[in-house]
Amino acid sequence: MKNFKVIDMVQIAIVIALYVIITVVLGPLGSGAVQFRLSELFNFLAFYNKKYIWAVTIGCMISNYMVFGIVDVIVGGLSTLVFVSLGVYLFKKYMTKAVLKGLTNKAFIYFAIFFSLSMVTIAAELAIMFQVPFFFTWLTSSLGELLSLLIGAVIISQVSKRIDLTK
Numbered sequence: 001m002k003n004f005k006v007i008d009m010v011q012i013a014i015v016i017a018l019y020v021i022i023t024v025v026l027g028p029l030g031s032g033a034v035q036f037r038l039s040e041l042f043n044f045l046a047f048y049n050k051k052y053i054w055a056v057t058i059g060c061m062i063s064n065y066m067v068f069g070i071v072d073v074i075v076g077g078l079s080t081l082v083f084v085s086l087g088v089y090l091f092k093k094y095m096t097k098a099v100l101k102g103l104t105n106k107a108f109i110y111f112a113i114f115f116s117l118s119m120v121t122i123a124a125e126l127a128i129m130f131q132v133p134f135f136f137t138w139l140t141s142s143l144g145e146l147l148s149l150l151i152g153a154v155i156i157s158q159v160s161k162r163i164d165l166t167k
Contacts, residue, residue: 004051012055015042019059024066031067033126033137036144039063041152043080043115044108046088047095048165053088057081068129075125083118087111100154108153116146 004012022039023030030037039059045052060080064072091114094106123138159165 008051012051012058015045015052015055016059016062018042019056020062023059023063030063033123033132034140034144036148037063038148038151040115040145040148041155043084043087043149044111044152044156045165046084047092047107047111048160049167050088053081053084056084071129072125075121079118079121083115087114090114104153104157108157109150112146112149112153115149116142119145 019039019042023037026036026038029035030039040056042052042056042059046056057077057080061073061077064076088111091107091110094110097106098104099106099109119141120138122141123134126132126137126141127134156165
């Protein structure tokens with residue numbers, strides 16, 4: 001891991017705080033078998049600067065601790081770390097390919113689908129912890145994740161046109 005400057009640490013802390021605040025404000029919508037976690041939009045920041053992988057991972061871990069405790073911190077946190085990192089690695093090359101009349105890009109669409117499918121880890125966790133049906137939970141959590149990420153893809157794409165997110 002590289003050495004972060006003070007400005008990097010401040011930016012990471014701001015994203016962590018925003019992730020947690022948005023998750024808390026939306027409350028039960030962001031957790032459980034049917035979830036819509038709008039704070040996942042911050043995952044796309046990692047395409048501009050990899051330091052944000054740490055921000056969304058830590059934000060996810062803090063948010064998860066407040067709802068389901070240490071097991072969700074580990075499962076959700078590791079899932080976020082692995083799948084955001086892998087998604088950026090796999091799809092960053094498509095960043096310049098605009099879609100939806102310039103609202104977003106192919107990288108973000110591909111990532112949204114990929115990351116939504118990664119909800120298999122969360123579905124497995126919930127099925128084990130709460131005996132909920134695995135496939136239904138995977139379906140509902142994936143659809144909620146996909147919806148929140150598609151909204152986030154448009155928001156972050158538009159913000160990036162006005163603010164340099166690479167710094």
